Amino acid sequence: MSKNMMSKSKTSVSRRGFLRNAVKGSAAAAAAACTTVVAAPPEANALQRPPKPLPPEAVGLLYDSTLCIGCKACVTACKEVNHMPPDVGPAQQGWNAGGGDKPIYDSPVELSARTLNVIKAYSHGTGATKDAAENGFAFIKRQCLHCADPSCVSVCPVSAMTKDARTGIVNHDPSACIGCRYCVLSCPFGVPKYDYNDAFGEIKKCQLCKQQLAKNELPGCADVCPTGATLFGRTEDLKAEAKRRTALKVGEHAHYPRGDIAGKVGGPRDGHEKLVEAAYQPHIYGEKELGGTQCLAVSAVPFDKLNLPTNVPEKGYPTLSEGIQHTLYAGMIAPATVFAGLAYLAHRNTKNHTDE
Amino acid sequence: MSSQAHEHQPLGGRVLTLPFLICAALVAIAGVILFQRYTQGLGAASNLNDGYPWGIWVAIDVVIGSAFGCAGYVIALLCYILNRGEYHPLVRPAVLASLFGYGLAGLAVLVDLGRYWNFYHMMLPWYAQPNSVMLEVGLCVATYTLVLVVEFAPAFLERFGIEGLRAKLNRVLWVFIALGVLLPTMHQSSLGTMMVIVGHKLSPLWQSQMLPVFFLLTAILMGFAIVVWESVMASLNFRRPMETPVLSKLAGLMLVVASLFVVLRFVDLIVRGQIGQIFGGPQSGWFVVEMVLMISGLALLIPKANRNRSRALFLSASLLLAAGILYRLNVYLIGFTPAVGPWHYFPSVKEIMVTVGVFALEIALYLLFVKKLPVMHAVHPEHG
Numbered sequence: 001m002s003k004n005m006m007s008k009s010k011t012s013v014s015r016r017g018f019l020r021n022a023v024k025g026s027a028a029a030a031a032a033a034c035t036t037v038v039a040a041p042p043e044a045n046a047l048q049r050p051p052k053p054l055p056p057e058a059v060g061l062l063y064d065s066t067l068c069i070g071c072k073a074c075v076t077a078c079k080e081v082n083h084m085p086p087d088v089g090p091a092q093q094g095w096n097a098g099g100g101d102k103p104i105y106d107s108p109v110e111l112s113a114r115t116l117n118v119i120k121a122y123s124h125g126t127g128a129t130k131d132a133a134e135n136g137f138a139f140i141k142r143q144c145l146h147c148a149d150p151s152c153v154s155v156c157p158v159s160a161m162t163k164d165a166r167t168g169i170v171n172h173d174p175s176a177c178i179g180c181r182y183c184v185l186s187c188p189f190g191v192p193k194y195d196y197n198d199a200f201g202e203i204k205k206c207q208l209c210k211q212q213l214a215k216n217e218l219p220g221c222a223d224v225c226p227t228g229a230t231l232f233g234r235t236e237d238l239k240a241e242a243k244r245r246t247a248l249k250v251g252e253h254a255h256y257p258r259g260d261i262a263g264k265v266g267g268p269r270d271g272h273e274k275l276v277e278a279a280y281q282p283h284i285y286g287e288k289e290l291g292g293t294q295c296l297a298v299s300a301v302p303f304d305k306l307n308l309p310t311n312v313p314e315k316g317y318p319t320l321s322e323g324i325q326h327t328l329y330a331g332m333i334a335p336a337t338v339f340a341g342l343a344y345l346a347h348r349n350t351k352n353h354t355d356e
Numbered sequence: 357m358s359s360q361a362h363e364h365q366p367l368g369g370r371v372l373t374l375p376f377l378i379c380a381a382l383v384a385i386a387g388v389i390l391f392q393r394y395t396q397g398l399g400a401a402s403n404l405n406d407g408y409p410w411g412i413w414v415a416i417d418v419v420i421g422s423a424f425g426c427a428g429y430v431i432a433l434l435c436y437i438l439n440r441g442e443y444h445p446l447v448r449p450a451v452l453a454s455l456f457g458y459g460l461a462g463l464a465v466l467v468d469l470g471r472y473w474n475f476y477h478m479m480l481p482w483y484a485q486p487n488s489v490m491l492e493v494g495l496c497v498a499t500y501t502l503v504l505v506v507e508f509a510p511a512f513l514e515r516f517g518i519e520g521l522r523a524k525l526n527r528v529l530w531v532f533i534a535l536g537v538l539l540p541t542m543h544q545s546s547l548g549t550m551m552v553i554v555g556h557k558l559s560p561l562w563q564s565q566m567l568p569v570f571f572l573l574t575a576i577l578m579g580f581a582i583v584v585w586e587s588v589m590a591s592l593n594f595r596r597p598m599e600t601p602v603l604s605k606l607a608g609l610m611l612v613v614a615s616l617f618v619v620l621r622f623v624d625l626i627v628r629g630q631i632g633q634i635f636g637g638p639q640s641g642w643f644v645v646e647m648v649l650m651i652s653g654l655a656l657l658i659p660k661a662n663r664n665r666s667r668a669l670f671l672s673a674s675l676l677l678a679a680g681i682l683y684r685l686n687v688y689l690i691g692f693t694p695a696v697g698p699w700h701y702f703p704s705v706k707e708i709m710v711t712v713g714v715f716a717l718e719i720a721l722y723l724l725f726v727k728k729l730p731v732m733h734a735v736h737p738e739h740g
Contacts, residue, residue, distance in 0.1 A: 157490040
């Protein structure tokens with residue numbers, strides 16, 4: 001250590017004392033802040049921002065697993081309407097290679113950058129009875145749920161993922177996207193997907209066939225569904241319909257609409273009568289999950305068996321992460337104050353360092 | 357007063373040494389793999405998938421790599437904000453290490469970005485999405501890299517005798533020093549906030565609203581540890597006297613920060629009611645390893661005599677560094693389970709070689725710079 005530094009440190013004893021106290025003070029303040037964060041119960045967390053409500057004209061789909069017959073017409077229609085290429089699941093590659101790169105059948109097993117909508121099956125034991133958790137089977141439709149408070153929109157740094165202020169449809173704009181895949185990582189339902197086998201890969205997800213809706217036509221999946229298992233409509237109407245269904249008893253005859261629940265989009269269609277053969281779960285998936293979603297599901301089999309996350313809070317995760325961020329960076333006041341303090345100290349202290 | 361021209365000296369010596377050539381070869385291998393990545397997509401070089409869209413290129417190259425880059429942050433904080441002149445000899449090597457740490461973290465982002473040609477959208481206000489924690493991290497890291505260039509500029513200007521500009525820069529350097537402390541405080545804590553939104557997908561052993569605090573603490577801790585580590589390595593490899601007196605003071609600070617981290621970690625687990633997860637919860641083994649590394653690293657520093665032994669210092673710094681690395685890896689990869697499974701991820705050989713290449717480039721450039729530029733503190737004969 002050089003001599004000038006030693007002498008410098010002697011002259012700055014009182015300032016050192018001041019700084020030491022300042023550091024101790026800020027450490028105490030930081031500790032107090034930490035305690036507040038840790039000690040607060042999750043429901044009364046001071047850092048949490050309020051959840052976002054559904055947009056006024058929120059639209060979505062109601063999927064009724066008890067009506068689904070697993071025909072996958074919705075998967076095919078989705079591909080046609082959205083011009084998506086065929087996809088071959090890993091287990092199908094052996095027999096479905098086709099000639100060259102082209103598979104014979106479209107055989108997706110999971111959502112991917114080539115598949116925005118897929119029907120998956122649950123089976124247990126003998127798999128004999130439809131809609132039974134024991135020795136039975138059931139179907140589930142996987143696609144974007146269009147959250148009221150979407151994580152993908154919250155995380156996107158370049159506004160490529162946006163939520164329509166009126167319809168609430170979660171849109172993706174590839175021309176803005178930087179391909180960071182934070183939306184893929186953050187989605188609590190595992191929906192947005194990226195194409196890893198393309199040098200210029202894109203993020204893909206269901207956008208509720210907004211191009212069809214613009215023409216007053218139904219989303220592909222709801223348009224072709226023969227049983228009304230996929231029903232389009234205003235989310236509020238769908239929620240009321242879901243409540244009606246979950247209240248139905250086994251043995252009752254019930255009326256099930258098809259296409260658009262209001263009969264407007266895509267023109268009026270006949271519904272059908274059906275005997276309720278399996279008891280509905282009282283749970284409407286998407287009513288409360290993570291702040292609610294615009295697409296809902298009802299089923300006779302518990303949703304965790306259908307591989308949907310059920311151990312999730314009733315407020316979206318953005319309420320937590322944005323809460324932290326907005327508390328720390330509200331109006332950039334805290335960073336500006338810290339900067340002013342740092343600049344003051346740095347200015348004063350570098351003057352003493354003649355050599356830098 | 358010693359003449360300022362001799363304060364720092366280039367180490368000199370041959371550039372094309374064996375370590376440098378090995379690093380260069382590793383960089384070349386990474387280059388070949390990256391050619392594949394850019395012509396055939398991310399999948400051709402990596403095991404990244406929709407369950408694990410972020411792999412080691414994010415978790416190691418960016419999240420851990422930028423923590424390695426916190427050397428400049430902590431030393432500037434001590435030296436210029438807390439006015440501890442005794443750390444002055446460590447400033448330039450620390451700032452240089454930070455410059456490469458951050459610069460190459462930025463480069464690694466371009467390797468990982470699926471639509472890299474749009475990366476500049478991060479800087480354009482009309483694309484900005486102010487709720488995005490990543491936007492804040494991106495802007496802070498980009499700005500901080502520029503700040504580091506300015507902070508390191510005196511070494512360049514000194515080397516090439518541009519004294520006029522150097523004097524001008526010295527008059528405004530305090531602005532950059534202040535920014536150089538503010539920005540890492542912001543983005544290092546935000547690296548923790550980034551994982552809050554994944555919610556239930558991150559094991560309760562790590563998922564907490566305290567993530568920003570833990571990331572800031574590990575950034576500071578790893579910053580100290582890398583300074584000690586780098587100093588001991590430089591002394592051994594370049595046959596310079598050990599900087600033990602200064603390092604022993606740093607060791608005291610490491611002890612404080614590491615202890616605070618451990619205490620807060622346990623308080624956080626207890627308050628969240630997740631302490632039972634330590635015993636047999638999923639991935640609990642990784643938590644135990646993380647804590648054993650951290651606690652053994654700090655325990656080594658408790659006897660004051662150890663803080664004056666370069667061996668103990670080096671071992672402790674290595675353990676704490678490993679603990680910080682594992683903590684960040686746990687949060688970003690090991691403790692993470694995708695929403696709708698089953699998905700698997702283990703980095704491919706090619707992926708690992710790219711990460712190795714990034715770090716090899718960092719080492720090669722560091723070796724080149726300390727030999728050719730006045731980075732290291734000059735060793736005077738009276739130091740013995």
